[in-house]
Amino acid sequence: MRGCLYPETTMDLSGKKVTLHDMCLRDGMHPKRHQISIEQMIAIASGLDAAGVSLIEVTHGDGLGGASVTYGFPMNTDEEYLRAVVPRMKRAKISALLIPGIGTVDHLRLAHDCGVGTLRVATHCTEADVSEQHIGLARKLGLDTVGFLMMAHMLDPERLVQQAKLMEGFGANCIYCTDSAGYMLPDDVTARITALRGALLPETEIGFHGHHNLAMGIANSLAAIEAGANRIDGSAAGLGAGAGNTPLEVFAAVCDRMGIVTGVDVFKLADVAEDLVTPIMDTPIRIDRDALILGYAGVYSSFLLFAKRAASKYGVRSADILVELGRMKTVGGQEDMIEDLALNMARARKAG
Amino acid sequence: MAKINAALIGSGNIGTDLMYKALRSEWIRPVWMVGIDAASDGLAKAREHGLKTTADGVEGLLPHLARDGVRIAFDATSAYVHPENARKLQSRGVVVIDLTPAAIGPYCVPPVNLSAHVGAREMNVNMVSCGGQATIPIVAAVSRVQPVDYAEIVATVSSRSAGPGTRKNIDEFTRTTSSGIEKVGGARRGKAIIILNPAEPPLIMRDTVHCLTATEPDQKRITESLHAMIREVQKYVPGYVLKNGPVFDGKRISVYLEVAGLGDYLPKYAGNLDIMTASALRTAEMIAQEISSGRFQPSAA
Numbered sequence: 296m297r298g299c300l301y302p303e304t305t306m307d308l309s310g311k312k313v314t315l316h317d318m319c320l321r322d323g324m325h326p327k328r329h330q331i332s333i334e335q336m337i338a339i340a341s342g343l344d345a346a347g348v349s350l351i352e353v354t355h356g357d358g359l360g361g362a363s364v365t366y367g368f369p370m371n372t373d374e375e376y377l378r379a380v381v382p383r384m385k386r387a388k389i390s391a392l393l394i395p396g397i398g399t400v401d402h403l404r405l406a407h408d409c410g411v412g413t414l415r416v417a418t419h420c421t422e423a424d425v426s427e428q429h430i431g432l433a434r435k436l437g438l439d440t441v442g443f444l445m446m447a448h449m450l451d452p453e454r455l456v457q458q459a460k461l462m463e464g465f466g467a468n469c470i471y472c473t474d475s476a477g478y479m480l481p482d483d484v485t486a487r488i489t490a491l492r493g494a495l496l497p498e499t500e501i502g503f504h505g506h507h508n509l510a511m512g513i514a515n516s517l518a519a520i521e522a523g524a525n526r527i528d529g530s531a532a533g534l535g536a537g538a539g540n541t542p543l544e545v546f547a548a549v550c551d552r553m554g555i556v557t558g559v560d561v562f563k564l565a566d567v568a569e570d571l572v573t574p575i576m577d578t579p580i581r582i583d584r585d586a587l588i589l590g591y592a593g594v595y596s597s598f599l600l601f602a603k604r605a606a607s608k609y610g611v612r613s614a615d616i617l618v619e620l621g622r623m624k625t626v627g628g629q630e631d632m633i634e635d636l637a638l639n640m641a642r643a644r645k646a647g
Numbered sequence: 648m649a650k651i652n653a654a655l656i657g658s659g660n661i662g663t664d665l666m667y668k669a670l671r672s673e674w675i676r677p678v679w680m681v682g683i684d685a686a687s688d689g690l691a692k693a694r695e696h697g698l699k700t701t702a703d704g705v706e707g708l709l710p711h712l713a714r715d716g717v718r719i720a721f722d723a724t725s726a727y728v729h730p731e732n733a734r735k736l737q738s739r740g741v742v743v744i745d746l747t748p749a750a751i752g753p754y755c756v757p758p759v760n761l762s763a764h765v766g767a768r769e770m771n772v773n774m775v776s777c778g779g780q781a782t783i784p785i786v787a788a789v790s791r792v793q794p795v796d797y798a799e800i801v802a803t804v805s806s807r808s809a810g811p812g813t814r815k816n817i818d819e820f821t822r823t824t825s826s827g828i829e830k831v832g833g834a835r836r837g838k839a840i841i842i843l844n845p846a847e848p849p850l851i852m853r854d855t856v857h858c859l860t861a862t863e864p865d866q867k868r869i870t871e872s873l874h875a876m877i878r879e880v881q882k883y884v885p886g887y888v889l890k891n892g893p894v895f896d897g898k899r900i901s902v903y904l905e906v907a908g909l910g911d912y913l914p915k916y917a918g919n920l921d922i923m924t925a926s927a928l929r930t931a932e933m934i935a936q937e938i939s940s941g942r943f944q945p946s947a948a
Binding site for chain 2: 363364365395396397399400401419422424425427428623624625626628629631632634635638639
């Protein structure tokens with residue numbers, strides 16, 4: 296046993312190979328209210344490709360079929376985005392997200408037809424059994440098939456493993472622990488990824504998707520790698536829901552310093568973030584009060600703008616809406632509750 | 648007038664809840680429950696309430712149809728077995744109310760189109776989906792005032808109330824409900840979203856309906872139409888409550904609903920299942936009145 300003079304606090308990840316997966320053209324659709332143009336998609340995806348990012352997600356923020364009154368109508372359809380971006384990629388593969396209950400296998404077939412290489416099927420962390428059809432079909436079509444367990448902070452590691460095993464059994468070759476609320480601290484990530492790594496098949500890959508609401512994106516992603524994850528989501532310039540995703544160029548730089556092998560050119564990626572992604576932001580991606588509350592109260596990150604809009608329309612505080620959404624244990628996709636809740640709060644205030 | 652005898656096919660949650668509701672009906676007398684598991688709780692409950700039971704599926708019921716005067720059957724099994732069940736029953740002159748997603752017959756949403764189906768003497772009607780029963784009346788209430796270009800619904804149900812059938816084929820819900828929004832609700836285009844929420848204690852079913860009208864909405868007439876429609880649904884689902892709205896925002900009309908069940912066999916939060924059984928019973932009662940009065944004589948197809 297080592298003495299207390301040499302505590303085991305050094306993280307040695309040198310030589311580990313990790314796939315970085317960019318989110319700015321999917322999760323980044325949330326802060327852009329799904330209004331990214333085809334030209335912007337092509338320019339950013341091409342830049343990411345040239346910088347060595349090997350996986351890039353492109354879809355509506357709420358995944359294939361997300362176009363709706365509830366989540367917002369995008370500037371272009373999923374099909375238009377995918378058909379524009381996929382053929383222009385030299386090395387990178389394009390991924391698409393699908394949330395069962397919002398998108399269907401029809402959307403999945405369409406994405407496959409558009410040349411998507413990776414299909415990520417997302418469910419709330421306790422509801423993996425709704426993904427059987429979609430994961431099964433994606434695997435049958437020969438796609439890199441990912442099971443994406445959202446709001447994973449709401450489930451303890453043991454039960455998260457059970458859900459992950461369901462997805463693995465349906466055919467997923469990679470399982471994600473997804474911190475949709477940006478709530479997790481590094482120990483939470485370590486516990487979950489360690490449990491997944493110990494229980495899933497050795498050939499099953501493990502991924503981590505972070506949000507930066509408590510500024511833990513980088514630290515959590517490192518904890519994930521240390522515990523056995525080999526795919527990490529991030530977003531150029533952090534463009535994503537809430538306070539954004541793990542800023543990918545920053546994470547790539549940290550990986551370089553630590554000797555983690557990503558295949559990404561940090562300078563080129565920093566240029567994409569600075570010159571292409573930051574200029575399209577409607578507002579700076581930062582930890583404002585509302586984004587902080589998402590992380591602090593464990594609330595789905597894409598609720599942010601909906602809460603801000605409902606707050607200004609009905610004269611209530613967005614922070615109060617978000618806290619209440621956390622207390623109600625809302626899950627991803629329940630954006631429709633926000634106007635409903637704001638109306639209740641406005642009425643209660645009037646009555647009080 | 649005499650009650651009409653009915654059989655319940657399927658001894659699961661839906662079939663059993665339907666039995667409790669049917670036992671209170673003035674028009675329907677449940678006489679048989681059909682299952683495939685002799686040890687099922689549903690069959691035991693049915694026997695306790697004096698129903699005859701079989702665990703041999705529909706085959707076990709067929710020899711008794713005539714003697715026991717069964718004229719209506721509820722099928723609460725699955726989309727996979729419904730077509731065969733329906734064929735066997737309809738060929739013997741039994742009207743079938745389909746609670747599965749099979750949808751061989753036309754969609755039936757009682758306050759919108761039940762009287763039309765009864766008038767057409769349909770031998771098989773389909774109850775769409777839980778979300779459809781909760782939201783299509785609202786879409787219809789808007790579209791009967793002015794054209795609806797697009798209608799979208801979000802049904803949020805507690806994880807506990809979503810059974811393995813729903814989970815295995817969640818796309819079926821999305822497709823069937825979207826189609827019902829168009830065909831019965833009258834929207835030019837329909838979209839349906841379903842969310843499962845595992846919170847404890849379980850949340851009561853919530854439904855949001857958004858309609859986009861082709862022209863500026865006539866707020867007064869739409870509001871009146873919505874309230875009248877909600878009263879119609881409340882006649883058979885007392886826990887059907889308007890929580891907020893209608894919210895008018897340009898051409899968007901949004902309505903926020905909560906659906907609590909009666910808590911017969913299923914817990915109250917499972918309004919999604921309750922509204923299916925209540926709608927099916929409502930449908931059966933109207934058909935029963937037609938049979939009883941002699942206006943409708945179901946016959947083999």
